[in-house]
Amino acid sequence: MIKEAECYDKIDDNTVRCYLCPKYCIIKEGQTGFCKVRENRGGRLYTLIYGESSNQSVDAIEKRAFFHFFPGCQTFSISSIGCSLTCPWCQYYSISQTEVGSQVTFEITPQEVVNLAKKYGAASICYTHNEPIMWYEFIKDVSNLSKGEGIKNVLVTNGYITLEALKRLVEYIDAVNIKVMGFSEEFYRDYCKGELTPILDASKYLVKNGVHVELSYLVIPLLNDSSEEVGKFIDWVVNELKVDIPVHFIRFFPVYKLADRPPTPADTLMGIANTAYKRGLEYVYVNNVFVEGLEDTHCPRCRTLLITRYSSTFVNANLTEKNECPSCGLKIPIIGKPKASPPKLY
Numbered sequence: 001m002i003k004e005a006e007c008y009d010k011i012d013d014n015t016v017r018c019y020l021c022p023k024y025c026i027i028k029e030g031q032t033g034f035c036k037v038r039e040n041r042g043g044r045l046y047t048l049i050y051g052e053s054s055n056q057s058v059d060a061i062e063k064r065a066f067f068h069f070f071p072g073c074q075t076f077s078i079s080s081i082g083c084s085l086t087c088p089w090c091q092y093y094s095i096s097q098t099e100v101g102s103q104v105t106f107e108i109t110p111q112e113v114v115n116l117a118k119k120y121g122a123a124s125i126c127y128t129h130n131e132p133i134m135w136y137e138f139i140k141d142v143s144n145l146s147k148g149e150g151i152k153n154v155l156v157t158n159g160y161i162t163l164e165a166l167k168r169l170v171e172y173i174d175a176v177n178i179k180v181m182g183f184s185e186e187f188y189r190d191y192c193k194g195e196l197t198p199i200l201d202a203s204k205y206l207v208k209n210g211v212h213v214e215l216s217y218l219v220i221p222l223l224n225d226s227s228e229e230v231g232k233f234i235d236w237v238v239n240e241l242k243v244d245i246p247v248h249f250i251r252f253f254p255v256y257k258l259a260d261r262p263p264t265p266a267d268t269l270m271g272i273a274n275t276a277y278k279r280g281l282e283y284v285y286v287n288n289v290f291v292e293g294l295e296d297t298h299c300p301r302c303r304t305l306l307i308t309r310y311s312s313t314f315v316n317a318n319l320t321e322k323n324e325c326p327s328c329g330l331k332i333p334i335i336g337k338p339k340a341s342p343p344k345l346y
């Protein structure tokens, strides 16, 4: 389905400039932008993927790397196609690095998305897998309907969005997990064809404007796992965001253009997590290692065990009604009440 896009300016009768993401593509009549899902038709910019869905599923929200947002609740995950970056480790490359017509998609309306989320008892709708910012207009329309039903809207995103576009999106979203790929401009330029600074700016804007933010850092052997680079990322979170933001260090597995690279050693991830705690982060998680304890939440003041998880699945919570530590009373930054009866472990 096509729909006139938001976030573009006309340059002349035949040319437009898209400002949805920091690539600021100049697009001539009949051409698409870098992401291949926005096209200039007759001097107007259109999204080619409005309501085009490539995947849908119902998952525990922890599977989407949200540990402090309605723990133990289900989320309705939905994706489309397209991305603004070109990461060679993308697990979902078949839908992110493609173009309209090359991948099967199904049309769905905003109301149908909300109806499905309700049907499956989901507390939220999670836009994920391909880059959700590509679905800007559709997300806004779904959110307009879902908010009335008490259903939240959450994004798993690369965070590569202009502040102009983000300012018009922020009221529609409740939570984001921002996937930080590395921590230098060179890294983003060389591997992702993007930039780091706009992602940092967007992250700060989201935190400042009260959106629940979690961060993920995929640790790739010999690529972005140096103590210097990871240390810069940790220090940035501590100094520029907040120490109580949940940070996930994710284990890499061989995939796509990095299929010949080994998985991240568990010791590397545990070493990084220790460094993160020592430098001041309060909620640090190691995902995809499947060792007990690495995904648990502890009180940063008295170390009481507060939430037990395994394999990115909620197991049990030990919090007061107000999400405080039952031992020392510290308020824990968790949105929503943890579900009393957890979903079955898979």
Ligand code: SF4
Pocket: 018, 019, 020, 021, 022, 023, 024, 025, 032, 033, 034, 035, 036, 037, 038, 084
């Ligand atoms: S959203 Fe697409 S068309 Fe717009 S600036 Fe980014 S890559 Fe270019």
